Amino acid sequence: MNHKTLQIHPKDNVLVALQDLKAGENISFSGNDIILKDDVPAKHKFAINDLIKGAQVFMYGGIVGKALSTISSGGVLSTQNVTHEAEDFGEKTGDYLWDAPDISKFKDKTFMGFHRPDGQVGTGNYWLVIPMVFCENRNVDIIKDAFIEELGFGKPNPFKKMVREMASLYKSGQSRSFDTVSVETLVEKTEDRLFENIDGIKFLNHQVGCGGTRTDSQALCALIAGYINNPNVAGATILSLGCQNAQSSFMEEKLRLINPDFKKPLIILEQQVEGTEQQMLTRAIKETFVGMAEANTQSRESAPLSKLVVGLECGGSDGFSGISANPAVGYAADLVVALGGTAILSEFPELCGVEQELINRCVSDEKAERFSSLMRLYAAAAEASGSGFDMNPSPGNIKDGLITDAMKSSGAAKKGGTSPVTDVLDYGEYVNTPGLNLLCTPGNDVESTTAMAGAGANVILFTTGLGTPTGNPVTPVIKVSSNHKLAERMPDIIDINTGFVISGEKNIQQMGEEILEKVIKVASGEEKSKAMKLGQDDFIPWKRGVSL
Missing domain, CATH: 3.40.50 (Rossmann fold)
Known part of the structure; x- marks a missing residue:
């Protein structure tokens, strides 16, 4: 690779500018001189030879576009002179032979992870709280507000002090002094978490689960099942309203398909069955705390x-x-x-x-x-x-x-x-x-x-x-x-x-x-x-x- 341009593949009929190039600059390539017709910003491409209208543009050895008008040698490619075109595809041809990389540097290396009963290994240890439908987002937020700070998972917000100072200046009639207010550097809290082997409790709000297509609700159930089964997840609390398209029973069915021998703690609560909101949230918080205590017994190996x-x-x-x-x-x-x-x-x-x-x-x-x-x-x-x-x-x-x-x-x-x-x-x-x-x-x-x-x-x-x-x-x-x-x-x-x-x-x-x-x-x-x-x-x- 030289310091100005690159031909990615020998079949390519364009060069990539590795730095800003000026119109009139002489680019030597493959024994020939290419005089740039335009300024070519770094990362953009220009024609090696003349590309007539309708000519295919090649990069990475394949078709990536078609010339809408003639592009002279040294002319920059743009949305005005090139449009999308791609190679078609068909059946598999030939046997693929892979030249695997040398792994000698890594063959004896390991990582420290959380081993799950099904043989997967997590790179983290998280507890999830997920709604089956957007109707439960507020309840998820209430649980979040109850847990995050108390368990030591909260993150400092340096902008709070900034707003507090601006509010004080505003009250005292010094709005023009806002430029003197600065934000502190973000520093993570250093206090110990209650559950030292749990990396976090995560709350996954979303806007689906009902009112859309049945396909989207079914896809949501499969997605949530996948998250619960992800090796980085220690356990989960699921909040369901009860009447929505994305039924928790369908999610459980998806989970069994993924992992018939699923053994993680899983709490599923349905608001229309539990009674009052307070009753459901009380149970959700208590059972989640117990589940997290169980998850905290795991450690990296x-x-x-x-x-x-x-x-x-x-x-x-x-x-x-x-x-x-x-x-x-x-x-x-x-x-x-x-x-x-x-x-x-x-x-x-x-x-x-x-x-x-x-x-x-x-x-x-x-x-x-x-x-x-x-x-x-x-x-x-x-x-x-x-x-x-x-x-x-x-x-x-x-x-x-x-x-x-x-x-x-x-x-x-x-x-x-x-x-x-x-x-x-x-x-x-x-x-x-x-x-x-x-x-x-x-x-x-x-x-x-x-x-x-x-x-x-x-x-x-x-x-x-x-x-x-x-x-x-x-x-x-x-x-x-x-x-x-x-x-x-x-x-x-x-x-x-x-x-x-x-x-x-x-x-x-x-x-x-x-x-x-x-x-x-x-x-x-x-x-x-x-x-x-x-x-x-x-x-x-x-x-x-x-x-x-």
């Missing part, structure tokens, strides 16, 4: 890295994501798989254009056919609702060089590394096969991370080029920056900076190994990810067919 289930996510992507952060995470995922562990690649709208590659990587025709079917059904549903995968890139993506969905997808898929696809899951299904699993979710960051935790992920790697505060209530989310500027600008959310790949100081293998080392520390409870420190507990069930 050594576990092989084969017990890692790593979710792979990207959000706020930029033109460097597919060059640095995503392939580095992909290498870490390959290491986990080679060690006998599991990786989950989701965000199906962001696999558009790379379907055939993933189909060919499937371990069987059956898995390949299921992936193909889920992709086509999802695409058709999106188009029927007036959208399409081609509408996926956000304004931020486009501004930073990802101008078509196929261009975005080709880079996003790199998070999945190169290992064989061992299983294909629909939304709400739970991982039970080691290796790389494909999970049908939207590209929406929170809906996707929510689904991966519900599928059993005990840690999530999340790449970003623009910055995003997304986290998860029960599964640690580790943020990976694609570039130096983001890591320097938003150090409060970034855990690892792969911008060193862009600057040429490190390679993908080095960064991938560094990422896995960070995973081991977080999984062992030695370190908290930035999302955990900030209390970023995002939970949004997918209203299927609406989100991209």
Whole structure:
């Protein structure tokens, strides 16, 4: 990689600008001189040779767009001269041979986790309080208010003192002095928690469970069942109204399908049966306290890295994501798989254009056919609702060089590394096969991370080029920056900076190994990810067919 431009694949007919380039600048490439016709911001692409109207644009060795008008050699690609186009896909072809990475550095390493009766190992030990329907959100909040501070799980809010000072100035008629008010640095409380072996009690409010489609309610039941079964969860309290579509009995049925021998503490209360609100809340709080006391008897023990289930996510992507952060995470995922562990690649709208590659990587025709079917059904549903995968890139993506969905997808898929696809899951299904699993979710960051935790992920790697505060209530989310500027600008959310790949100081293998080392520390409870420190507990069930 030189310091100015990069051709990602020999078949590509565009170069990526690694730094801001000016119109008229001479770029030497493959023995030829390319005179830039336009300013090319870092992360954007320009044509190597003339691209006539209708010509296909190639990146990562595949089709990522089509020229809407002739683009001269040295001309920058934009939404005005390029539109989305992707390769079609069909049946699985050939036998996939995987060149697994060297795992000698990690084969004898372990992490300290919570061993569950079913053989899963958690990277945390959380108690959940979840409503079956939005009608119970207020009761969940009441329980939260009762527990958080008293059990030592509260987080300081430095902005309270700031508002108090501003209110005092306002009362004294000194509103113009607001600029003198500053916020204190966030410092975590240091007092001991009552339950020292419990990492937190999490409250998962949501807006579904009734009034929508039966499909969404059933999907919610499956999602909640997955969260209860997640190895990071010690036990759960479920609040049901009673008359809603998302019946707790259906959730229990889903839970039995996932784990017929489920043995964790599980409290299910139905308000229309319990009587008054006070009666239900009194019982919920007492039984939850007893359940947490039981969960507190568990402690961390050594576990092989084969017990890692790593979710792979990207959000706020930029033109460097597919060059640095995503392939580095992909290498870490390959290491986990080679060690006998599991990786989950989701965000199906962001696999558009790379379907055939993933189909060919499937371990069987059956898995390949299921992936193909889920992709086509999802695409058709999106188009029927007036959208399409081609509408996926956000304004931020486009501004930073990802101008078509196929261009975005080709880079996003790199998070999945190169290992064989061992299983294909629909939304709400739970991982039970080691290796790389494909999970049908939207590209929406929170809906996707929510689904991966519900599928059993005990840690999530999340790449970003623009910055995003997304986290998860029960599964640690580790943020990976694609570039130096983001890591320097938003150090409060970034855990690892792969911008060193862009600057040429490190390679993908080095960064991938560094990422896995960070995973081991977080999984062992030695370190908290930035999302955990900030209390970023995002939970949004997918209203299927609406989100991209």
